[in-house]
Amino acid sequence: MSAFKNIGFLFLGFIIAQTILGFAIPELSNPEPYELKIWLSVSQILSYLLPAGLILYFSKDEIFSKFNTNQIFNKKLIIGIGIILISFPFLQLAYALNLMIPISENLIAIEEEATKMMQILFSENHFLAVLTNLLLVGLLAGLGEELFFRGVLQKNLVQYTNKPHLSIWIAAIVFSFLHFQFQGFIPRLLVGALLGYLYYYSDSIWVAVAGHFFFNGFQVLVASFIGIDQLDNISEQTVTITSTLVGIASLIATVYSVYWLTNRYNLKNQDFKAI
Helix, strand or coil: CCHHHHHHHHHHHHHHHHHHHHHHCCCCCCCCHHHHHHHHHHHHHHHHHHHHHHHHHHCCCCCCCCCCCCHHHHHHHHHHHHHHHHHHHHHHHHHHHHCCCCCCHHHHHHHHHHHHHHHHHCCCCCHHHHHHHHHHHHHHHHHHHHHHHHHHHHHHHHHHHCCHHHHHHHHHHHHHHCCCCHHHHHHHHHHHHHHHHHHHHHCCHHHHHHHHHHHHHHHHHHHHHCCHHHHCCCCHHHCCHHHHHHHHHHHHHHHHHHHHHHHHCCCCCCCCCCC
């Protein structure tokens, strides 16, 4: 299939999934944690994992064949996680700045509803609850969203436009937008772009999946053992001279680390073909 058709079928699958979810699954007003986990699992599979997986399967893409095939893969994976860790201060600063941007009451209502659902999801912190949250929010979301936004969307945008940087940022914008949480739109966009660059320059979707898992998993652990409120405690007051300088240093270190990754493995990404 052509790159353009792949992108079209990808979003068609997403729209069909959202339609099915809207009609087949009743609205959750005050669900139990297990009910919310089931709903989120079904939503992730139908909306992201299934459309992307079907396109990759029927296109006979080799995206899975690179899994754990050589020693370099493991090193790149660890380096990718390290780069995500280095980016945390900058992303925290971006979130604080994002909160300064006024949004409409309707969008605020959406944010409050999302926060309510997360409070329910992380209301339990026993071993099994944390483990299932890590598998759901970390592994399932990381795998499904990376296959969708990077493995199919970004990869085919690169083929269609022949402009890698533009394609990475378009995929990142779509990634952030489809979360429908606009108080975190900018940092989520930056995370998407960073994951996109990790995928593009490492030539391994598993580096992006591992980075996504680490990013989400860290938030799961904080929410579970410290409290969901700690993730939302960043306000305009956190934008200080110190936090700004640390954030800028984090940005510089992150960009340099991606550059180093590219040159360390002499990657030109010649095999970045359309599906």
